[in-house]
Ligand SMILES: Nc1ncnc2c1ncn2[C@@H]1O[C@H](COP(=O)(O)OP(=O)(O)OP(=O)(O)O)[C@@H](O)[C@H]1O
């Protein structure tokens with residue numbers, strides 16, 4: 001899919017932006033702090049996902065302004081659709097799809113798919129397990145939006161359970177009232193575990209192949225799901241009542257400890273993904289270059305899985321990542337994303353491969369010049 005038109009005003013420092021992107025390459029050039037990343041972010045939020053750099057929604061509005069609006073037209077293999085997102089200070093956001101006001105982000109999530117590469121992606125490898133869970137969950141949600149509902153449901157259950165644990169600790173609730181939450185948690189939790197396992201297995205295969213290429217055939221990258229409940233061999237059997245029962249029993253086992261500490265220690269909220277290069281943990285032993293390449297390869301694999309599933313390739317946002325890569329790695333990336341529309345930012349045009357020709361968008365003080 002491609003963005004055919006974008007109009008942004010009042011989003012952070014951006015004002016009066018209106019342009020028709022190139023079908024292929026769009027190179028956003030400007031000095032530091034001029035609005036390059038903001039421009040990617042303003043388009044990104046129209047996918048219905050939270051900001052890729054963790055901005056809060058209230059901060060979408062210019063500090064000195066009262067409203068923001070972002071609109072794009074997206075063309076896929078079937079039709080062109082228009083997505084609008086606007087917000088007035090201290091009021092709710094408005095999401096409008098093809099002129100029809102939407103209740104939530106679900107509808108636009110299905111309409112506009114994009115993938116962003118940002119320098120912070122190395123945190124997927126270096127950061128806390130939560131970063132890895134978020135990556136997997138976000139990537140599998142793009143394939144199957146039903147997954148988002150499971151994640152949200154699980155978060156609600158865990159929050160309620162944690163609140164109850166605190167009440168039990170203060171003798172304001174009975175310990176046996178926990179059980180109904182454990183029942184609910186196991187149904188959703190088993191579902192999430194099996195989905196995470198399936199996605200990691202898929203992404204592992206592609207990552208292995210891509211990393212082998214990027215490292216000149218010298219290094220082996222492996223990803224493995226570390227479930228808090230299941231052993232890997234458990235996933236050989238399709239999900240069923242046994243899997244749910246196993247999850248439930250594990251939750252019951254830690255119930256006493258959970259009550260004493262006031263928090264839930266068992267379940268998908270404790271999952272991780274083990275990432276190894278040549279058999280050892282990339283997080284603990286990887287060099288900066290290896291970690292950067294791993295993050296890149298994981299995102300590339302996400303794009304490839306998505307491509308296989310859908311006729312429509314996602315739009316790719318590359319924030320400040322090209323300048324840091326040598327020529328070979330840039331070529332490698334552009335080879336994988338050759339069929340996708342790309343928006344990339346750089347303070348330095350000459351750091352981009354000369355064969356990447358497209359529309360140059362110069363930005364200064366939040367305006368296109
Ligand atoms: N809510 C806001 N209101 C007004 N300005 C904001 C808001 N949030 C961020 N900014 C400003 O937007 C400017 C541009 O930020 P952006 O991150 O897009 O820069 P950039 O061009 O990507 O720079 P760099 O090359 O350093 O990454 C910054 O000066 C930032 O302080």
Ligand SMILES: [Mg+2]
Nearest residue numbers: 036037038320
């Ligand atoms: Mg930036």
